Amino acid sequence: MSAIQTKHDVFQAIADPTRRKMLKLLADNEMPIASITNKFPISRTAVNKHLKVLSDAGLVSSQKVGRETRYKLQPKPLAEIKDWLSYFEQYWDEKLFALKEFVESDQDE
Template structure:
């Protein structure tokens, strides 16, 4: 049986800067919504909506502890993002190598404006 489809993909979920900050905040510890909300200049309702997007993408999990809901980072879905970015590293490496050669060639030819 196939896994249930997520409502939001990882890329859509991390597109928003507030959601990226939420992931960073939850990287170290589980936190209740009240504590999370105090770290942002937006309403608790807005924070809750962002957390739902992250939860729908599988990036955070939530659990009830008494009357409060606690959230924690689930980093596994970020592997997809890491793989996608790794594909493009080769292009950055090539461009940085070409820039290094250009700078060194300019330096060796006396192109420092002396």
């Protein structure tokens, strides 16, 4: 399997709730793995595996600073999710409009 095939896509990366929480945590500031691990009830090894998936999807970057590795959010790949979701907004708008019409017509009677 080539390296490209083993990379995770953005959708797969955010599918896990722990990884979504990690992204929120890293949205505000860069953090070392020790600080990230302290925020979760899982082992450092598990945190590292989650960060690897996020890194492979391009959602986080890492940088060695002395003896620690610091992680930072890279939000650009999230645009792919935003674009995908925006396509479906039209369906939500239609459903909400239909609901509004239904509720308002029920009030007229």
